[in-house]
Amino acid sequence: MNKIVFLLSILITFSAFSQEDLPNVDLTTMEGSTISVKDATQQDNVVVVSLWATWCVPCLKELDAISEVYDEWQAETNVDLIAVSVDDSRTVKRVKPLINGKGWDYTILLDSNNDFKRALGAATVPLTLLIKDNQIVYRHSGYSAGAEEELYEKIKEYSN
DSSP states (O other), X not given: OHHHHHHHHHHHHHHHHOOEEOOOOEEEEXXXXXXXXXXXXXXXXXXXXXXXXXXXXXXXXXXXXXXXXXXXXXXXXXXXXXXXEOOOTTTGGGHHHHHHHHTOOSEEEEOTTOHHHXXXXXXXXXXXXXXXXXXXXXXXXXXXXXXXXXXXXXXXXXXX
16 A cells, blocks of 8 residues: 555656646637647747636736736746636627736737637636746646746746
């Protein structure tokens, strides 16, 4: 029994540090064109992908908190943030007015059918991913005040 517990703990440890391929799903831009997630994140730098929704208060708090320091993050690490709205057909019309009101300087993409969310196996939002070379190198679900600082430490770690 102890051997099984030991082996499971090692397996869990390795899986926690493993990289995961980014699913290649088509999303919609705010202008209505289609772009694949892999094309959107295919950059030399680290990319943060944040799944969010207009009705999700923790999502809005996270993106607002990042917005306050985003210019500094970009200057230091050249990071980009892509905010993927998972609002469905009933609420997607709220996305543009909300982002215009917030003044977020992020790339906004729409996942109205939740294809990307499903491909990631995401049960809830917010879900924050750190992408490097189309690999998910960090994944965090939920938001609490200050979580953006941990995210920034990971950005710096992978920006080298």
